[in-house]
Amino acid sequence: MSTPSKARSNPSKPGIDPVVAEVTERIARRSADTRAAYLARTDAAIDKGPARGRLACANLAHGFAAAEEPVRSGLRSGRKPNVAIVSAYNDMLSAHQPFRDVPEVLKKSIVRAGGLAQFAGGVPAMCDGITQGRAGMELSLFSRDLIAMSTAVALSHDMFDAAMMLGVCDKIVPGLLIGALSFGHLPTVFVPAGPMPSGLPNAEKARVRQLYAEGKVGREELLEAESQSYHSAGTCTFYGTANSNQMLMEVMGLHLPDATFANPGTPLRAALTRAAGDRTVAITAAGGEPTPVGHLVDEKAVVNACVALLATGGSTNHTMHLVAIAAAAGITLTWDDLSDLSAAVPLLTRIYPNGSADINHFVAAGGTPFLVHTLLKHGYLHDDVLTVSGRGLWRHTREARLDGAGDRAGIVWEEGPKSSLDTDVLRPADDPFAPDGGLRMLSGRLGRAVVKTSAVKPEHRVVTAPAMVFDDQADFLAAFAEGRLDGRDLVAVVRYQGPAANGMPELHKLMPALGVLQDRGQRVAVVTDGRMSGASGKVPAAIHVTPEAALGGPLARVREGDLVTVDAETGVLEVELADAEFERREATGRAPHDVEWAGTGRELFSGFRAIVGTAETGASVIRPLPAPTEEAPVVQPV
Known part of the structure; x- marks a missing residue:
């Protein structure tokens, strides 16, 4: 060697x-x-x-x-x-x-x-992948x-x-x-x-997931596609x-x-x-x-x-x-x-x-x-x-x-190679797919958030639409299944999903439904204090919103029908409402409390929820050591 x-x-x-x-x-x-x-x-x-x-x-x-x-x-x-x-x-x-x-x-x-x-x-x-949408x-x-x-x-x-x-x-x-x-x-x-x-191509897997979300294929077809992908x-x-x-x-x-x-x-x-x-x-x-x-x-x-x-x-x-x-x-x-x-x-x-x-x-x-x-x-x-x-x-x-x-x-x-063997997949830095890395920060009266734009087409990156407010991803999925999201532009505000609320779960299951709405010609976006991770795809998603709703963040004051803007081009996350009116609003909805946050081992982590830091500071329960001072010098290991 x-x-x-x-x-x-x-x-x-x-x-x-x-x-x-x-x-x-x-x-x-x-x-x-x-x-x-x-x-x-x-x-x-x-x-x-x-x-x-x-x-x-x-x-x-x-x-x-x-x-x-x-x-x-x-x-x-x-x-x-x-x-x-x-x-x-x-x-x-x-x-x-x-x-x-x-x-x-x-x-x-x-x-x-x-x-x-x-x-x-x-x-x-x-x-x-196993715990998506589950308490775990x-x-x-x-x-x-x-x-x-x-x-x-x-x-x-x-x-x-x-x-x-x-x-x-x-x-x-x-x-x-x-x-x-x-x-x-x-x-x-x-x-x-x-x-x-490699197994079933990812595009085909995504297609079957979206068909399932629309009720056009059953669970057996979906499971077969998933098991050909993860094989x-x-x-x-x-x-x-x-x-x-x-x-x-x-x-x-x-x-x-x-x-x-x-x-x-x-x-x-x-x-x-x-x-x-x-x-x-x-x-x-x-x-x-x-x-x-x-x-x-x-x-x-x-x-x-x-x-x-x-x-x-x-x-x-x-x-x-x-x-x-x-x-x-x-x-x-x-x-x-x-x-x-x-x-x-x-x-x-x-x-x-x-x-x-x-x-x-x-x-x-x-x-x-x-x-x-x-x-x-x-x-x-x-x-x-x-x-x-x-x-x-x-x-x-x-x-x-x-x-x-x-x-x-x-x-x-x-x-190693000095040129790409497939420029549809990998390109040199002087001939990129896009001039930027596709990750942007949004800010405004709804807080600070992250948006991943690398998979979002330019025509979908700016959405201004009435808010539909959900305190749980299951409520959003129920509204989709019942047809209450059809035929309208909307910004889905899915709140009380931050670290202090319920551990900040990933909300992968939102994407197939949102993708269906977007493909129908509706203008859609999602704003959440939860996570999306690699599921952040073709629909604009303002995620990791901080301060989170459970700690009194602005998402707690958003109401159904408020006009919300998610602008991934200029970095704006805003609600179109007079400052005074928005500030004097009372919070609505509520974060899960300790009784609900039990089972599947969740109660063992209640102490973590109480001390976890913000998404912007790493969402950690571990506190970095401060810089030393004369009163508190560096402690040398024994």
Whole structure:
């Protein structure tokens, strides 16, 4: 296997785009104190090294009591780096099922590379696709912070010199990274599982869903279409939060180059997994290339992640997840930063729901290596960043190829494509699908919101229409089924769906019905303090509205028939009403109270609802540490 860090240096040094440079600089200025404090804690932990060298004999004996050789003797002697493996494996979810045997594969590759490995812990992994429209969806967003805490518990034994994170989907990867950043002194490598092979084309799946919403096909036909789409182990092939997660981990430098989208069960995927184990040993202090994750995830890496999200039309969930991830590294990222970057970064992909292609088509067209190449070439990405493969993001312009055969096959990295093989799916930065990243911030008297425009045709991006107000998505769907939405322009205001109300569920089930209305020629939009994620499609959707209705936000004062404007072109979210009249209105409707917010485990998370932050600040229950003062200096780890 070739070593990524030993490859040649980047042959070109393009100037960085001025907007990308300005946003990066202002994030760094804004974050100077909190980032410095974070790095001080991280560097103090690096200096002390793993605590197992200072553990009392009884403590250390507990740490290797069940270990087999050579881990047992290696931990006893303390001379080899020990790698923690944290996994989101379960065999119900297709994206995580491929991780079943990966810990044992990693252990073997790590031992061959001169290290040791222990399975440190598992974290929960739930699927938004299964819980759509169900009570379980109200745990989904909160599970991110629970996963972060679970990751911290797994690493808390302080037996480790590095960590490997096994996860794929929606809240799982952000949670793993937030948890890993609380142990910023540990080098950390993320190990993807890869997408399932292509099944029923996404456009056909969407067509059948819409026919079902109209009552033109039955449940059997719908189930058959869905099971042809989601048909094997691996990540779902559309470009929702799961595949957006994987893209961001690679562009942040936390995956090996071109490791992200190799299909499960293939020799290439198996070799990339083994290579990840080898590389993790190399980036420990003992391996000679120490790469602490707290140093790797810096302001430039965060901006690179934002650029990759925008250039690919990725999931709107990351307007919260990236904010929370950055905060875990002492960095303050805002929606305004994302909005300004979106205005400058071109849209380079058409992957469902922003097009008809799936993620495997994207790979065939040139995939991540070409995407990174063209973004670097035109100055939209920072090249001078630390990655788990060495310094320089240019490493991710190369393609992974098998070197040898069988269980010992390695990986070599070769020059990746310098042009797209399918410009209907992937384009160069100087010939984009759109000049902007398709993610915009809206503001007005209804609050601040996010809108994803990359899949919305220009003629549908501005809607002014009477409000129809719903306190639950089920009420909207009932109104659609009863025909009460027919033959009229409308803005569906679906409120009391924010983090403090009911955990901020995704409202995927709204889209097929709204799509039917739009196709009939009605002017329609949706405004909600809930989430839409990768379902944000052809209908304009002002989502993540903050302040949320449950905390007295303006949506609570909207009434049936109010004229509401959703303008995704100029960034306006407004109600056409005199200021004085709107301000003196009493709130109507109500958020779910504790009696209703019970069952399916929801009552166990009532404390999260009470302390969760706003969508704009990451919708997190984890509070970033403040910058130190003379009265409260940085606390050094023991």
